[in-house]
Amino acid sequence: MPISITVNGQKHSVDVDPTTPLLYVLSDDLALNGPKFGCGLGQCGCCTVIVKGAPVRSCVTPMSTMAGAEITTLEGLGTLEKPHPIQKAFIDEQAVQCGFCLSGVILTAKIALDRNPKATGAQLQQALANVLCRCGAHTRMMKAIKRYQQEGVRA
Amino acid sequence: MNRRDFLRKSSGALAVAFASGSMRELFAQGPPQPGRFDGPGTPQLDAWIAIDAAGNVTAYTGKVELGHGLYTSQTQLVAEELCVPLARVKLIQGDTAIAPDQGTTSGSQSHPVNFNEGGLALACATARDALLQMAAQRMGVPASILRVDDGIVSGGGRASLTYAELLGGKKFDVTLNPNAKRKPASAWKILGTPVARLDIPAMVTGQFPFVHNVRVPGMLHGRVVRPPDVGATLVSADERSVSGMPGFVKVVVKKNFVGVVAEKPWQAMQIANALKVQWSKGTGLPPQREFYDYLRQQKPTRDSFVVNSKDVDDKLAKAAKVITATYKHAYNMHGSIGTSCAVADVQNGKATIWSPTQSVYPTRNTAAMLLGMKPEDVHVIFTMGAGCYGLNGADTVSFDAALMSQAAGRPVRVQLSRKDEMAWENYGTTYLIDQRVGVDADGVIVAWDYEAWTPGLGGRPGYNNPGNVITGFLAGFEPQPFTPRSPAPDPTNYANNLNIAPSYVVGNAGGRRGGTGRIASERVLTHNVRSHFWTGPLRSPERLQNSFAHESIMDEVASALGADPVAFRLKHLSDPRLAAVVAKAAEAAKWDARPSPKKAIRKTGVATGRGISCVLYEGNNGYCALVAEVDVDQDSGRVTVKRFVAAQDCGPISNPDGLKNQVEGGILQGMSRAIGEEVTWDASKITSIDWRTYRPVYLGADLPVIESVLINTTNAPANGAGETAITIVAGAIGNAIFDATGARIREAPFTPERVKAALVGRS
Numbered sequence: 072m073p074i075s076i077t078v079n080g081q082k083h084s085v086d087v088d089p090t091t092p093l094l095y096v097l098s099d100d101l102a103l104n105g106p107k108f109g110c111g112l113g114q115c116g117c118c119t120v121i122v123k124g125a126p127v128r129s130c131v132t133p134m135s136t137m138a139g140a141e142i143t144t145l146e147g148l149g150t151l152e153k154p155h156p157i158q159k160a161f162i163d164e165q166a167v168q169c170g171f172c173l174s175g176v177i178l179t180a181k182i183a184l185d186r187n188p189k190a191t192g193a194q195l196q197q198a199l200a201n202v203l204c205r206c207g208a209h210t211r212m213m214k215a216i217k218r219y220q221q222e223g224v225r226a
Numbered sequence: 227m228n229r230r231d232f233l234r235k236s237s238g239a240l241a242v243a244f245a246s247g248s249m250r251e252l253f254a255q256g257p258p259q260p261g262r263f264d265g266p267g268t269p270q271l272d273a274w275i276a277i278d279a280a281g282n283v284t285a286y287t288g289k290v291e292l293g294h295g296l297y298t299s300q301t302q303l304v305a306e307e308l309c310v311p312l313a314r315v316k317l318i319q320g321d322t323a324i325a326p327d328q329g330t331t332s333g334s335q336s337h338p339v340n341f342n343e344g345g346l347a348l349a350c351a352t353a354r355d356a357l358l359q360m361a362a363q364r365m366g367v368p369a370s371i372l373r374v375d376d377g378i379v380s381g382g383g384r385a386s387l388t389y390a391e392l393l394g395g396k397k398f399d400v401t402l403n404p405n406a407k408r409k410p411a412s413a414w415k416i417l418g419t420p421v422a423r424l425d426i427p428a429m430v431t432g433q434f435p436f437v438h439n440v441r442v443p444g445m446l447h448g449r450v451v452r453p454p455d456v457g458a459t460l461v462s463a464d465e466r467s468v469s470g471m472p473g474f475v476k477v478v479v480k481k482n483f484v485g486v487v488a489e490k491p492w493q494a495m496q497i498a499n500a501l502k503v504q505w506s507k508g509t510g511l512p513p514q515r516e517f518y519d520y521l522r523q524q525k526p527t528r529d530s531f532v533v534n535s536k537d538v539d540d541k542l543a544k545a546a547k548v549i550t551a552t553y554k555h556a557y558n559m560h561g562s563i564g565t566s567c568a569v570a571d572v573q574n575g576k577a578t579i580w581s582p583t584q585s586v587y588p589t590r591n592t593a594a595m596l597l598g599m600k601p602e603d604v605h606v607i608f609t610m611g612a613g614c615y616g617l618n619g620a621d622t623v624s625f626d627a628a629l630m631s632q633a634a635g636r637p638v639r640v641q642l643s644r645k646d647e648m649a650w651e652n653y654g655t656t657y658l659i660d661q662r663v664g665v666d667a668d669g670v671i672v673a674w675d676y677e678a679w680t681p682g683l684g685g686r687p688g689y690n691n692p693g694n695v696i697t698g699f700l701a702g703f704e705p706q707p708f709t710p711r712s713p714a715p716d717p718t719n720y721a722n723n724l725n726i727a728p729s730y731v732v733g734n735a736g737g738r739r740g741g742t743g744r745i746a747s748e749r750v751l752t753h754n755v756r757s758h759f760w761t762g763p764l765r766s767p768e769r770l771q772n773s774f775a776h777e778s779i780m781d782e783v784a785s786a787l788g789a790d791p792v793a794f795r796l797k798h799l800s801d802p803r804l805a806a807v808v809a810k811a812a813e814a815a816k817w818d819a820r821p822s823p824k825k826a827i828r829k830t831g832v833a834t835g836r837g838i839s840c841v842l843y844e845g846n847n848g849y850c851a852l853v854a855e856v857d858v859d860q861d862s863g864r865v866t867v868k869r870f871v872a873a874q875d876c877g878p879i880s881n882p883d884g885l886k887n888q889v890e891g892g893i894l895q896g897m898s899r900a901i902g903e904e905v906t907w908d909a910s911k912i913t914s915i916d917w918r919t920y921r922p923v924y925l926g927a928d929l930p931v932i933e934s935v936l937i938n939t940t941n942a943p944a945n946g947a948g949e950t951a952i953t954i955v956a957g958a959i960g961n962a963i964f965d966a967t968g969a970r971i972r973e974a975p976f977t978p979e980r981v982k983a984a985l986v987g988r989s
Contacts, residue, residue: 088492095490102439210929
């Protein structure tokens with residue numbers, strides 16, 4: 072029985088085992104590069120997507136719970152020509168090393184600031200407590216997030 | 227042609243061109259075919275540089291982007307030397323069909339090899355020289371009066387000529403010219419500037435194609451089934467237990483290698499979980515709690531001296547004071563954030579492997595051995611993976627994909643599970659180090675005695691050891707043999723590539739002093755033993771562990787003598803550049819010159835302190851000194867670094883912001899390893915298998931401020947820069963903990979339990 076989802080504004084109907092995690096559909100069936108498999112355990116954030124205004128770890132989210140869902144991935148935020156302000160903040164701060172973790176970092180931070188544009192440093196830390204970067208780009212990433220907070224968030 | 231179509235149709239390099247400027251053309255068409263190249267150090271210029279009909283430059287390099295910015299800095303190098311804008315350079319990295327064999331991208335060697343007088347830099351200089359000569363000939367004027375701007379040669383009062391007019395589409399047909407002159411750093415306009423990374427826009431917008439995103443027509447998905455215990459061997463794998471499952475294609479068995487292949491990745495995972503496999507019992511593991519004692523007792527050993535002045539025992543016996551201490555460093559893992567992934571297509575006697583390997587040519591050869599094919603029938607295409615920091619699962623998963631594709635007769639993509647990545651990767655090894663340092667009555671060190679035990683197994687597969695990583699071993703290849711040797715022979719030349727000798731000795735071997743210090747009585751002896759676990763290079767391999775022990779004991783000696791740690795280091799250093807980074811870091815940190823520990827320390831609550839450390843990485847490849855300022859919560863044992871100040875000198879700086887990013891990243895990663903990362907095991911298997919059981923520093927942690935002073939030494943060779951700062955992080959933090967609390971912590975990582983134990987034991 073096909074399951075319908077909308078990803079970055081485009082409707083898709085996919086016929087998969089309903090236990091299949093959303094991530095596999097996004098990266099395999101829909102060939103998206105943004106969400107990535109990092110751990111399959113919901114521990115790192117690489118697979119993060121936005122559903123109903125919340126960051127969701129797609130590697131542990133079965134398709135059975137996604138019928139009719141509207142999903143935004145990292146590539147749904149902005150484009151190369153017109154990056155979203157938070158993406159632009161990461162470019163401006165050069166807040167990237169290997170780049171594999173960015174779905175978790177950017178989307179989680181974006182949601183935290185969308186919900187609370189005046190989030191304190193401690194609140195941002197709390198929001199990013201379960202988001203991992205292994206290259207050690209942490210300090211630049213936090214700078215980029217704060218830059219977005221100051222310059223980019225539309226309240 | 228849209229992106230997916232391109233990826234489908236492209237059989238060769240997934241050439242990713244991030245044309246700077248517009249950034250519109252994310253995926254370029256395949257590059258022009260370069261000229262022949264014949265093995266390492268190929269002398270044919272056409273193997274390195276091509277100029278197309280429009281005058282655009284394509285450069286081919288064997289040194290690849292690993293998340294450290296090398297794609298961008300190499301593009302800068304090419305643009306600089308050939309005098310064209312960045313946007314007119316396309317860089318092709320790591321492809322056994324079209325790029326030169328430059329071995330492995332590792333060991334902080336990309337700058338030494340490609341940014342000095344050889345490799346890519348020499349190719350660029352030769353190309354510019356050749357183009358000038360062509361123009362001179364066409365114009366009938368001497369080349370010396372001509373100049374190049376934006377790919378146009380002018381001067382001599384004649385009509386200018388473009389690269390396209392001079393060579394466009396044709397071959398140079400010359401060999402690399404060792405006399406071709408590179409531009410001096412003083413003339414650089416592109417190199418040496420903080421060019422923004424060319425790949426970041428595609429990464430932050432989710433467009434960048436990692437190896438994980440390679441999708442080829444007819445591609446299946448494989449999953450490995452590793453043994454449950456270390457040393458377990460396969461008894462049986464029952465294909466019938468899974469053959470009826472949805473998407474099932476095949477169970478692949480080769481000696482002890484087991485994998486399953488399915489139509490979809492989720493199906494492959496379920497089939498792998500359901501497969502009935504019987505394994506023998508494992509070989510058993512020594513208790514982790516007693517591991518360092520166990521390590522010290524291991525026989526046989528392979529013993530090596532870096533230096534042995536043969537007067538150390540005598541000098542120590544006569545010393546006014548001898549300070550001794552034993553240091554321990556845990557096994558660490560690379561723990562890449564993306565589990566390793568590769569795609570292989572092995573059909574009709576040919577193989578193509580899209581691999582995140584650091585070593586396309588060695589991987590080609592070892593994959594060929596594994597597949598029973600000739601190297602020339604295997605094509606390895608570097609495709610970027612998650613940051614690897616050394617030998618992560620990139621090579622082993624390339625073998626996994628190759629074996630499964632060969633068995634299935636179709637392209638197979640394999641991405642490891644988190645557990646398979648963490649339980650079987652080639653760890654950064656553990657160390658047990660005894661230090662004995664003798665000082666005279668004037669407070670000068672007169673003898674240094676180092677003795678270490680460290681285990682190893684496997685390593686980089688290189689060109690002919692597929693058994694150096696788990697997949698090759700399971701499939702029937704042995705790791706490179708362990709050859710015991712004791713006693714160690716006398717060293718004939720000074721080789722401190724692993725920073726086994728401290729910075730403070732003269733490094734006298736074979737009658738020549740190669741060290742950076744003043745201590746002439748020196749003995750540095752290592753006992754290598756067999757490891758139970760796979761080991762291999764992890765960012766600053768061995769150098770990090772050794773430097774922790776060196777920089778800690780140096781601090782202990784300074785403290786025992788009541789000397790300031792910075793002044794005491796400077797007193798024992800002879801290398802002016804190393805002394806300069808120590809002084810710079812101290813100055814920038816506003817170092818409070820006094821002995822450690824602080825006076826009148828309270829024994830409860832939060833204590834603050836500062837520590838310093840330094841290194842000449844690999845004995846010849848970049849200088850760094852680092853100050854750490856820490857808070858130690860003496861009630862919980864928790865250590866929080868508040869501030870790091872680094873001073874780094876790695877010769878002429880190719881890209882100051884890229885260098886800064888590497889220094890900062892190395893420091894943060896070093897901090898993560900120093901305070902929390904440790905491979906763990908039980909009686910039969912590895913137990914650090916996910917991010918709950920192996921704890922790195924998360925983004926939301928209390929982060930330090932990181933400041934870096936970059937020293938741009940343009941009259942020296944270009945050194946590596948990615949592994950320098952990380953090497954000395956544990957030393958700086960450990961010294962700062964001591965300064966704050968008076969407690970010396972001699973075992974990394976500095977977990978709260980260990981810090982508390984050290985606090986209890988302080989005098």
